[in-house]
Amino acid sequence: MNRIWWTWDLRMRWHWGFCRSHESFVANYKTLLDAAHRYSVEAVVIWGFLRDEHGGIDAAKEVREHAEKRGVRILPGFGVDDYGGAYYEGSSRYALDNYLTEHPEAQAVDKNGNPATHLWPPMDTKARKKACPSDGKVLDYYRESLEWLLREFDLDGFQIEQGDSGLCYCDRCRERQQITHLGERTSVSDGARRIGAVVKPFLEKQDDLLIVSETYLGMSKEELETIASALPDYPEGITLSWQLYDDGRMKVDEGVKSPRPHGVAALRTNSDVFYGVREDGKNIAEALRRSKAAGLDWTYIYGEHPDDRPVVRDNYEAWYRHSV
Numbered sequence: 001m002n003r004i005w006w007t008w009d010l011r012m013r014w015h016w017g018f019c020r021s022h023e024s025f026v027a028n029y030k031t032l033l034d035a036a037h038r039y040s041v042e043a044v045v046i047w048g049f050l051r052d053e054h055g056g057i058d059a060a061k062e063v064r065e066h067a068e069k070r071g072v073r074i075l076p077g078f079g080v081d082d083y084g085g086a087y088y089e090g091s092s093r094y095a096l097d098n099y100l101t102e103h104p105e106a107q108a109v110d111k112n113g114n115p116a117t118h119l120w121p122p123m124d125t126k127a128r129k130k131a132c133p134s135d136g137k138v139l140d141y142y143r144e145s146l147e148w149l150l151r152e153f154d155l156d157g158f159q160i161e162q163g164d165s166g167l168c169y170c171d172r173c174r175e176r177q178q179i180t181h182l183g184e185r186t187s188v189s190d191g192a193r194r195i196g197a198v199v200k201p202f203l204e205k206q207d208d209l210l211i212v213s214e215t216y217l218g219m220s221k222e223e224l225e226t227i228a229s230a231l232p233d234y235p236e237g238i239t240l241s242w243q244l245y246d247d248g249r250m251k252v253d254e255g256v257k258s259p260r261p262h263g264v265a266a267l268r269t270n271s272d273v274f275y276g277v278r279e280d281g282k283n284i285a286e287a288l289r290r291s292k293a294a295g296l297d298w299t300y301i302y303g304e305h306p307d308d309r310p311v312v313r314d315n316y317e318a319w320y321r322h323s324v
């Protein structure tokens with residue numbers, strides 16, 4: 001399998017400072033990139049790749065250049081309707097917050113009828129504005145932002161998500177038929193429709209672009225039935241990511257098959273997102289065995305912790321060994 005380390009900037013512990021400054025951001029990711037070869041990591045997802053707080057474009061370019069030297073791909077997180085657009089935090093026109101300040105009619109609405117926002121990770125200092133998935137004009141803005149991101153950093157891939165923090169409750173969204181998942185946390189149909197619309201022209205221009213797209217679904221028979229009617233909205237060239245293991249919980253059934261020839265087995269362990277790292281080699285091995293049987297050819301695990309701690313190193317080693 002091909003391997004990815006998945007990271008949030010504010011949870012990074014490879015160096016110091018959780019990426020709260022230019023120096024800390026660059027040092028965290030350079031140290032991670034220097035270690036990537038030990039586990040044959042081919043790509044690193046970075047959410048919060050661009051923030052004014054940690055040096056914006058200049059710092060991101062330093063990380064990108066170091067990745068080039070190490071032969072590792074950088075996949076910045078790109079948020080559609082949530083998670084900040086192309087530029088997570090700052091004064092850039094490619095920060096979704098700034099677009100929504102100028103176009104308040106495109107902001108999503110929460111259950112109480114207020115403009116919707118989302119704060120993540122919990123240690124961030126400010127919530128980001130969310131866009132309404134019924135708004136068509138903001139799609140042009142996403143495509144313009146993505147074009148800028150790929151060109152500015154000479155990228156050959158990115159990760160993309162449409163949001164798992166609740167639906168929009170405006171009249172237009174309430175009237176549309178939707179397939180929801182995790183209660184009303186995420187819309188499976190909006191994810192496919194919105195992401196498909198944003199990335200399609202990019203894949204038509206460049207079919208070897210690596211686009212890792214989160215479904216927020218596991219691979220139970222029920223979940224595969226849930227997404228079946230939405231799947232055609234995802235272009236064939238996209239690489240869907242399936243959350244098949246959550247800190248102690250297997251989320252892939254025996255005997256299921258990936259509905260697409262390529263896909264990522266997301267192993268959600270080894271991170272502070274689940275309140276710290278624990279020894280998890282056996283579960284990692286089992287999750288990968290099932291993922292390979294389901295036909296998946298990529299895997300990611302959280303890569304935020306340095307491997308100088310035995311418990312972390314053992315997790316990375318198990319993940320490497322069982323994904324060969």
Ligand SMILES: [Zn+2]
Nearest residue numbers: 132168170173
């Ligand atoms: Zn809406």
